[in-house]
Amino acid sequence: KKASLTLDPAFRIGAVDPRVRGSFVEHLGRCVYGGIYEPDHPGADEDGFRADVLDLTRELGVTTVRYPGGNFVSGYQWEDGIGPRAERPHRLDLAWKTLETNEVGVDEFATWCRKAGVEPMMAVNLGTRGVQEAAALVEYCNHPAGTYWSDLRAKYGAKDPHDIRIWCLGNEMDGPWQIAHKTARDYGILANQTAKAMRLVDPNLELVACGSSNRAMPTFGSWEAEVLEHTYDVVDYVSLHSYYRPKDGDFASFLASGVDMDAMIESVIATCDYVKAKTRSKKSVNLSYDEWNVWYHVPGDEREWVTGPALFEDQYSLADAVVVGSLLNSLLRRADRVTMACFAQLVNVIAPMTTVPGGPAYRQSTFHPMRLAFQYGTGATLRVEPTGPQVDTPDFGPVPQLDCTATLDEENGSAAVFAVNRSLTEPLLVEVDVRALKDARAVEHVALSGDDRDAANTAEQPDRVAPRVQDTPVVEDGTLRFELAPMSYNVVRLA
Ligand code: AHR
Numbered sequence: 001k002k003a004s005l006t007l008d009p010a011f012r013i014g015a016v017d018p019r020v021r022g023s024f025v026e027h028l029g030r031c032v033y034g035g036i037y038e039p040d041h042p043g044a045d046e047d048g049f050r051a052d053v054l055d056l057t058r059e060l061g062v063t064t065v066r067y068p069g070g071n072f073v074s075g076y077q078w079e080d081g082i083g084p085r086a087e088r089p090h091r092l093d094l095a096w097k098t099l100e101t102n103e104v105g106v107d108e109f110a111t112w113c114r115k116a117g118v119e120p121m122m123a124v125n126l127g128t129r130g131v132q133e134a135a136a137l138v139e140y141c142n143h144p145a146g147t148y149w150s151d152l153r154a155k156y157g158a159k160d161p162h163d164i165r166i167w168c169l170g171n172e173m174d175g176p177w178q179i180a181h182k183t184a185r186d187y188g189i190l191a192n193q194t195a196k197a198m199r200l201v202d203p204n205l206e207l208v209a210c211g212s213s214n215r216a217m218p219t220f221g222s223w224e225a226e227v228l229e230h231t232y233d234v235v236d237y238v239s240l241h242s243y244y245r246p247k248d249g250d251f252a253s254f255l256a257s258g259v260d261m262d263a264m265i266e267s268v269i270a271t272c273d274y275v276k277a278k279t280r281s282k283k284s285v286n287l288s289y290d291e292w293n294v295w296y297h298v299p300g301d302e303r304e305w306v307t308g309p310a311l312f313e314d315q316y317s318l319a320d321a322v323v324v325g326s327l328l329n330s331l332l333r334r335a336d337r338v339t340m341a342c343f344a345q346l347v348n349v350i351a352p353m354t355t356v357p358g359g360p361a362y363r364q365s366t367f368h369p370m371r372l373a374f375q376y377g378t379g380a381t382l383r384v385e386p387t388g389p390q391v392d393t394p395d396f397g398p399v400p401q402l403d404c405t406a407t408l409d410e411e412n413g414s415a416a417v418f419a420v421n422r423s424l425t426e427p428l429l430v431e432v433d434v435r436a437l438k439d440a441r442a443v444e445h446v447a448l449s450g451d452d453r454d455a456a457n458t459a460e461q462p463d464r465v466a467p468r469v470q471d472t473p474v475v476e477d478g479t480l481r482f483e484l485a486p487m488s489y490n491v492v493r494l495a
Contacts, residue, residue: 002429003388003402007415007494008436011383014336016407019166021374022064022121022342023057024291025109027072028096028349029311032104034357035347036112041358048103049112052361056353057116057346060367061374066121066168066290066342067109071095073171074127074179078137081105083156094179096311097303106141107153110162119166121290121342124198126170126190126210127180135197138167142202166206166340168290169194169231172213172241174223177299184223188230195234208237208288208340215242215264224268228275228285237288237340240268243295243350244323251319251453253395255422255487258326258403260396261292265330269337288340292327294320294366295350312349316364318465318487319453325369325489326420329405332373335381343370356459364457365465368448372467372491376416379409384417391423401428402484408437415440415494421484424453428484432492435478440494442480445470449488467491 039048088102124134141162143150169191212220246254272285297312352367390398403420446467473482
């Protein structure tokens with residue numbers, strides 16, 4: 001079987017914003033406590049941060065990290081996490097039914113971000129709290145000096161402002177599970193008022209309104225429209241969240257999860273543009289896909305009030321890595337409008353890296369497609385218009401067997417084709433017309449593939465699932481040809 005596509009610099013969709021390489025650190029399970037922060041670990045630095053997690057974060061190429069939640073933020077009092085550690089209160093975290101010691105708060109997170117070389121993205125609590133507390137947090141983080149909150153920050157050790165630009169106005173406020181969840185109208189009004197107050201403190205903020213928690217929410221579409229009707233002038237982004245897993249052993253649909261992500265992206269773009277038309281606005285609101293991943297463990301209620309329990313520590317397989325690769329394709333495909341994204345979460349909790357308490361950290365299978373897409377998906381996305389065979393899926397009907405996107409980086413004269421074979425059994429020959437890329441030659445083909453779709457990495461076997469270099473394809477008469485193994489994620493690079 002064969003699929004074809006074309007690479008042509010004339011068909012440019014949009015520049016890839018580095019902020020699509022974002023991640024998420026929530027006070028949940030062992031993401032903070034035992035993940036980024038483990039002061040008793042032999043490899044902890046002077047601030048108690050795990051050096052191996054910092055190293056892996058840099059290796060992965062993460063640019064932006066959202067914090068402190070997630071569902072956690074909707075009950076969070078940020079003031080608990082500042083000042084001398086010994087005086088910080090221990091609180092019940094109602095979102096995850098755990099004990100929050102507040103050893104890590106906004107100042108520690110800002111320090112961690114500087115060490116990791118990432119930009120922080122803060123969320124404010126619009127569940128149990130509102131305008132005043134959000135404005136105070138912006139003042140604490142960003143005001144230079146001479147006020148109550150900025151002087152307190154200096155007193156607690158951070159003389160210079162943290163200068164945080166990106167702020168989420170709450171989290172998943174459409175979800176009944178959210179502490180103090182709201183109707184679209186109530187949330188829209190609160191988000192508008194909070195945004196205005198935050199911008200009065202610091203006019204240079206970029207603000208994200210909460211979109212739907214996923215495409216299956218009963219209010220999906222109408223939620224975005226109503227929220228944006230209240231907030232269009234004061235926000236820059238609307239958020240999208242999606243998690244995928246195989247249901248009832250249906251791997252054909254699971255491998256096609258990107259079809260759902262594409263549909264969510266297109267629907268939210270359309271809704272943003274509908275509100276733009278309705279409000280006669282000149283600006284466009286872009287998309288922040290600030291939670292996405294494969295997620296297996298289902299939240300349950302049967303928890304104790306402990307700190308840093310092992311929650312949602314999914315062990316990811318080869319199949320999961322291929323799906324993650326396909327989701328990355330979906331994000332790159334609409335680079336013109338998806339200008340921020342955060343895979344959820346960074347470490348231990350549904351994450352591409354896992355730590356052993358007191359021991360090593362290792363890369364999960366899903367680390368690899370992320371690193372490859374982050375490293376080589378630079379420059380601009382090109383419209384590639386693939387044609388080829390289809391595969392049948394119970395959830396989505398027939399879908400293209402080839403899921404593909406491509407980027408062209410004119411700065412360094414390189415291009416990359418990101419190709420997923422969605423068939424569980426059939427290989428696929430891909431022919432790429434590269435005549436428009438003068439004298440293009442392939443420099444590398446790496447693939448994540450294998451016979452065992454359940455193969456996974458563990459602390460004992462950390463490299464069982466890893467990309468393998470394939471034979472370098474050749475370009476003949478302007479056509480690049482390469483083969484995709486069944487159920488595989490591939491990156492073919494050209495110079
Ligand atoms: O990332 C885990 C959780 O998933 C987040 O706290 C929440 O926003 C989403 O439902």
